[in-house]
Amino acid sequence: MSNLIKRFIPLLLVVVPFVIASCTSKSQIRPGDSLEVAYEKALRLYERERYTDATRAFETVLSIGRGTEIAEESQFLLAESYFKNRDYLVAASEYRRFYTNYPRSEKRIDAEYNEAMCYHELSPRYKLDQTDTFRAIELMQLFIGRYPGTDRATDAANMIDSMRDKLAQKEYSAAELYMRIRSFEAAAVYYNLTIDAYPETTWAEKALAKQIFAYINFAEFSVPSRQAERYQLALDSYQKYVQLFPNGENRSLVEEYRDIATDGLRNSTPEITSN
Numbered sequence: 001m002s003n004l005i006k007r008f009i010p011l012l013l014v015v016v017p018f019v020i021a022s023c024t025s026k027s028q029i030r031p032g033d034s035l036e037v038a039y040e041k042a043l044r045l046y047e048r049e050r051y052t053d054a055t056r057a058f059e060t061v062l063s064i065g066r067g068t069e070i071a072e073e074s075q076f077l078l079a080e081s082y083f084k085n086r087d088y089l090v091a092a093s094e095y096r097r098f099y100t101n102y103p104r105s106e107k108r109i110d111a112e113y114n115e116a117m118c119y120h121e122l123s124p125r126y127k128l129d130q131t132d133t134f135r136a137i138e139l140m141q142l143f144i145g146r147y148p149g150t151d152r153a154t155d156a157a158n159m160i161d162s163m164r165d166k167l168a169q170k171e172y173s174a175a176e177l178y179m180r181i182r183s184f185e186a187a188a189v190y191y192n193l194t195i196d197a198y199p200e201t202t203w204a205e206k207a208l209a210k211q212i213f214a215y216i217n218f219a220e221f222s223v224p225s226r227q228a229e230r231y232q233l234a235l236d237s238y239q240k241y242v243q244l245f246p247n248g249e250n251r252s253l254v255e256e257y258r259d260i261a262t263d264g265l266r267n268s269t270p271e272i273t274s275n
Contacts (some may be wrong), residue, residue, distance in 0.1 A: 001056035001127055013240050014067050015098065028041070028057075029041050029042070029057055029060050029061075029154050035061065035064055035068065035070055036060050036070070037062065038057070038060060038065075039061050039065070039070045039073075039074060040058070040060050041057060042054055042057030042058045042074065043077070045057050046077055046081055046197065048056075048078070049084070051081045051082075051084050051175070052083035052085060052215070052237040054077070054078075054081040055078060055082055055085065055087075057065050058074045058075075058077055058078035058081060058272075059097075060093045061074040062074050062078065064203060070264075072098075072101075072102050072105060075094070075097065075098045075101065075102070076098050076105075076110075076111065076179065078094050079094035079095040079097075079098055079111065079113075079114070080096055083095075083114060083117075084117065084202075086121075088118040088119070090120060091114070091115075091118050092115045092118035092119060093210045095111040095112070095114050095115040095118070096111075096115055098110055098111045099111040099115075099140065109150075109152070111158070111177060112139075112142075112143055112146070112214075113143055113148075113152050115125075115139060116136055116140045116142075116143055116156065117136075119132045119133075119135040119136035119139060120140075120159055120163070122136070123136055123163060123166070125166075126166045126167070126169045126170045126173065127170070127173065128166060130170060132168070133163050133166065133167060134167075136163060137160050137163055137164070140156040140157075140159060140160050140187050141160065143156050144156050144160075153221045155201045160228035160239060161200075164200070164201055165198070165201045165202060165203065166200070167197075167198060168194050168197070168198035168201040168202075168204065168207075169203055170192040171190055171193045171197065171198070171203075171207075172190075172191070172194045172203045172206065172207050173212065174190045175187045175189075175190035175194065175207065175211075175214075177209075179210070179214060179217075182217075182221070182223065183212075184215070184217040184218035187210075187211075187214040188211050188214040188215055188218065188233070189211050191207040191208070191211035191214060192211060194207035195207050195208050195240075199244070205241075205244075205245045205248045205249060206247075206249075206250065208237060208240060208241045208244065208245065208258060209241060209248070209250035209253060209256045209257070210236050211237045212238050212241065212254060212257040212258075212261070213229070213232035213239045213257055215230055215233040215237060216231070216234045216257060216260055216261055216264065217259070218230050218233070218250050219233075219234065219261075219264055219268070220264070224268065225261060227264065227268035228265055228268045230264040231261045231262075231264040232244070234258075234260075234261035234264075235258065235261050235262065238254060238257065238261065239259045241254050242254075243269075
């Protein structure tokens with residue numbers, strides 16, 4: 001390393017932090033700044049994607065400018081800053097505050113949609129608690145009711161379908177767990193929850209096919225006096241399958257289950273003999 005570079009490094013160590021501090025200082029809202037200046041500083045932070053700093057700046061703008069047009073814009077951008085910083089719960093609260101305080105704003109539709117999107121982003125994989133998923137669906141259904149026919153209503157409907165499919169998968173997964181531990185009656189109940197609550201999803205047809213199999217196992221492991229009624233449950237589920245999914249993916253398998261249940265019912269029903 002040359003002597004010139006060695007002399008230059010200590011200077012850099014002094015100058016660079018000074019420049020950074022100077023730039024940071026210029027972007028910060030100071031006591032005495034007008035509302036307009038404070039807003040411009042907050043907006044610049046937002047445009048530079050410094051969202052954590054932008055949230056603090058817009059909070060300051062709101063504290064000094066409530067009731068003004070600048071406050072309206074700042075409230076929306078505050079929510080946007082939290083959203084883009086992935087702080088979705090706070091963002092949802094701020095979007096709601098925006099359209100509650102400014103119900104006639106042109107951005108109300110954006111705020112309502114983005115509030116729902118916050119919970120959509122919080123919606124976890126199917127095995128976890130689905131509270132946020134239910135909230136997202138609720139808000140998106142409200143949005144569709146208020147703004148039918150819009151592009152965003154179509155997007156919301158598609159996201160609802162996707163989230164309902166995930167909820168159905170959760171119920172189906174619970175039924176599969178009960179099947180693995182040979183708790184066949186409980187499995188049949190959870191398959192039924194999948195069918196009744198989410199009939200339009202891809203999981204409903206699978207669940208109904210598996211419910212027939214669950215009832216067959218339930219019958220086979222029952223005491224003889226209860227087998228007939230439980231094979232009949234399997235056949236009832238078969239009839240439901242034929243009505244709901246006549247061309248279902250598992251139709252051939254279901255026909256095999258019907259034959260097993262029919263034979264089981266015949267063999268478990270005592271013959272009536274005449275005197």
